[in-house]
Amino acid sequence: MVGGFLKDVVKNKVFLLMVLPGALWFLFFSYIPMFGTVIAFKEYRFSRDGFWASIVNSDWVGFDNFKFLFSTNDAYIITRNTLLYNIAFIVLGLVLSVVMAVVLSELVNKKLAKVYQTGMFLPYFLSWVIVGYFAFSFLSSQRGMLNQVFAYFGWEPVQWYSDPKFWPYILILVILWKAVGYNSVVYLASIMGIDKSLYEAAMIDGANKWQQIRSITIPMLSPIITIMTLLAVGKIFYADFGLFYQVPRDSGTLYSVTNVIDTYVYRGLKTTGEIGMSTAAGLYQSLVGFILVITSNAIVRKYNKDGALF
Template sequence: MTQDVVVGETAPRPKKKTNFFQRLWANRIFLLLVAPGTIFLIVFFYIPVLANVVAFQNFQYSDQGFLYSLFHSPWVGFQNFEFFFKSADFWIVLRNTVGYNMIFLLMNFFFAIFFGIVMSQLRNARLLKVYQTSMLFPYFLSWAILAYFVYAFLSTDKGILNQLIQAMGGKPIDFYNTPAVWPFILIFLGVWKGIGYNSILYFATAMGIDPSYYDAAMMDGASKWQQIKNVTLPHILPVAVLMLILNIGGIFRSDFGLFYLIPRGSGTLINVTQTFDTYIYRALTTTNDIGMSTAAGLMQSVIGAMLIVVSNWVVRHVEPESALF
């Protein structure tokens, strides 16, 4: 048999293989765009990871510099971890860190989705901007500033709340020496400050849903709640699961400003405000035990990474499309 050859047509030429450097040059513009962020991550995140070896040393700082101290400090293995686990503060720190973060995780998850959906249903553009701005504004205030606002409310002699209590014939409350009220104060402030920022992603996801889905639901006679239940929630579920997995990874970390600056470092409140981050800070400033502090920080990172892997494994077996990897 002979192949028919079409006159005037030529066979397609095989593509030339490009090497690594040619691909780099072809994508040089995009690489330059990501270069600042990449350099920042390498310098401030990846290189410092090597210093975690301090967690396994009895670190003794020398006048000859950090690197000299790092290579000449005696090796103690897991003694720093053992000392941290056996300390009287460990269970208090663990209870507070995990307990607060579990509450923050659930409440932020619920309220962020709720407000994100509510804002997506608003049709008044001006009113929507007012709500978004008012909800997002607290996120941009530092805890140092908010600490003074909270003190203006809770101060024993000049606080607004105590002035109201005294005006109604009651006795002023020394909030900064009353541990029982602080879990509620910290939870309220943590949710209030982050609710606007956390709801943005769900709002953007809900606004990106094709309007034809809502039109079809209305044609079938679906109420507003049924539209949210059958259209909005299924579309934002993958994003919600992704954010849940990432937040679970930070369950052993806490906001230092919230738990240290807001209570103004009060020693009386330490049983209800002490978390891993404040414990590490106090250990560095009072005992100067760098090895034990590094061990606590390393434990946070390792457990956080394990929690992300485990939670992603569970999601991948329940809802594979919503898994992170």
Template sequence: MQGVNSTVKAKVKYKKRHPSFASRFKSNLPLLLFVIPGAIWMIFFFYIPIFANVVAFQDFHFSAGGFLESLRTSSWVGFKNFEFLFSSNAAWVITRNTLLYNLGFIVLNLIISVFFAIVMSQLRNKRLIKVYQTSMLLPYFLSWVVISYFVYAFISPNQGLINSLLTGSGGKAISWYNAPQYWPFILLFIGTWKSIGYNSILYFASAMGVDPTLYEAAEIDGANKWQQIKHVTIPALVPLMTLMTILAIGNIFRADFGLFYQVPQNSGSLYNVTSVLDTYIFNGLTSTGDIGMSSAAALYQSFVGFVLLMISNAVVRKIDPDSALF
């Protein structure tokens, strides 16, 4: 009997089936259809424009034949646009501003968001938590244009609330939009205020995931509220804090255009402290119309951003492989 079985087994050959491309395409068709709109958008607005980066190496001038014709007719200047960017003081100022503001946002966002998340996690009144969350999240959904008017209402040189208070109490009015020394603080404050609600919700969700018996164990071990936060809550938030920080470092060369353009109302006398890569590129394009120069600045931003993203991803992969982007 055994012999018969083994003969039968030997004769039956199990063919390993690899589904063909056509059959896989067919079975995944509904999912692929879902992808199409997003893919088209990505191709037109992200992938095709990559090729237009060549203008960073050209003395670009529009000609009647359209963009492609302009590309053909514009002369090649090699790295001249970059040379100009880096030989001027602008490159240093915009790089310094972009990096320092973003570093400031990373630190402030981390500390303040975690602080508020912990405060909310200690609240027992669920309704109050919702009220706080909503009111903290509200600025996140406001447009920078709207916020720039809020700011204007406070610091308008003539009718602004702060100047009224200053003059009312015998002080001197400040021409805020011409006083660069205040703007690093104003920008850091406004930027943090806008994003704090969103970030603190992330940390709050993580804090709420902490096993409540850990607090009970700590309470029995004699830990007071602060010690419970220090030894239970904060360690539980560390992985998320690390991840958020590393991801933010990956974006450190990408400034929030709305904040730096709208809130200072593109005031020329503030450029030294408000000009960041994004606003510099935009201003360069709108004022001088030099597409080559602006593209060089944009390519510089993208390149450094890409390098930082790769580095931060490598770091994330080392710390927590599951959280890595690729």
């Protein structure tokens, strides 16, 4: 049995070397840190004896660290914001990414399509700090571009960083601008893999472009759409920290619409220094995400086995 295993390793050594960096990344950043989840149930205090000795010597506190998330007045707000924003990101991001992929695939000039694709792909690589300053250049109360336009037309300037009602739309717009181009690549690659003879047969039958997209492109994309949606559902209790912290510039007047679980935990950790509390929040998010993925996958598998993750 060992000899057969070694033979398979030697036979597939090139492919194993290709996946080795990714496997090591998951090992060091996803699996080994799982041993640290015990901190969520302890009053962690770092000592000179080292990290592991500090974990062993810290006192057990049970579920007290979890009370930080659920026993405060902000628990409802941060949970509501995290869920609603992520639902909007998933739905709108999916629709716009698929639309963008379909539009790019239909462009006759492929060189021009690559230029458009590169232009939409670029924002994904910008850090949230840079994006936050971009947003500030538009929304600054004194020198912001939008307020200068308003002043030109004789309108009153808007205090963007003091008025919460605008920020749900601003945050959704910013995340879509940054992520849609990147996400559309997956769907564009899937479209490129569709058998061209299907479109040729549809054209012979008299189908126009919209009918081809509706009857061929979208159904052929449904498996990858399902998989991407399932993966996104698993992170529905996670919020993009940079988006909700850097873009609103940590403005206290906007907390009602920008405060999510991740930013709330960060501010609590910065104030109290309780590592156990932040670990409990991460464990809670991971556990809920795991349950959602398993549940969603079971529902999908019940109606479409080919579209399920496992």
